[in-house]
Amino acid sequence: MKTQNKMNYWTELSIQYANQKSYLDDLFQVYPTIPDGIRDINKEHWEQVEVAFSQKDNQALIRELLKLKLFPIKDSYIAYLRNDISAIERNPKTINRICGRLYEMGLSKIYERCTEPKETNRQIGPLFKRWYRNKALGIEPISYEAFINTEEDAILDGSDAQLMKFAAEHLNYQHDKGLDLVARFNKKIVIGEAKFLTDFGGHQNAQFNDAINTILSKTNKEVVKIAILDGVLYIKGKHKMFQDITAKYQDYNIMSSLVLRDFLYQL
Secondary structure, three states: OOOOOOOOHHHHHHHHHHHHOOHHHHHOOOOOOOOOOOOOOOHHHHHHHHHHHHOOOHHHHHHHHHOOOOOOOOOOOHHHHHHOOOHHHHOHHHHHHHHHHHHHHOHHHHHHHHOOOOOHHHHHOOHHHHHHHOOOOOOOOEOHHHHHOOOOOEEEOOOHHHHHHHHHHHHOOOOOOOOOEEEEEOOEEEEEEEEEEOOOOHHHHHHHHHHHHHHHOOOOOOOEEEEEEEEHHHOOOOOHHHHHHHHHOOOOEEEOHHHHHHHHHOO
């Protein structure tokens, strides 16, 4: 049986933290729960939806609902209609079929569906940056110009495009995925991608792979690459993510955001 004594220290520390301490309570500081606020709907658009619904004007009903950010039903043909409005007139049977479902739902249910909150995983992205912008890592992030003109410990505060620009131009970063952290500690440049993996399978596996691909990407040799991962991957078991971080990728810097500060200051 293969031993895991060579596992990255920070990965091991993250696993211990998740399994022995108040991991979820502490992680709330980084990834606070998103309030279940409803989506805003333009009042004029909704009034037009009501008119079309009451008049049973199928084409108008579809047109007005497509103006909203969230269509009230899941249907494989909605995306096509959203991208080609003219298809509404040419495909009456499809429109009638979809409208039959809408009339069956009723206006109140349609409104409820159209105002559902965004999926949690789509709201998580900016939270990691918001956390370190509040000096959680001990220093306040600085602008692009200030960052490239100092050798002191610093965190680059910028848009995704600016972080990518710095990595590409200064570090020979050759990966098409964005970065969540560009920093300098003890004169060493650190880049990383942060993910909160809330469950197993599907989209979450893709998120995990994105972060792994960042630490596997080509850069200048002196760059320190890290995957800042939190969530279910640290639950001990036979699931693929745990097996990957404790064996396949055990030599890489994979760690929880909760041990990130200690990692940076010990560089």
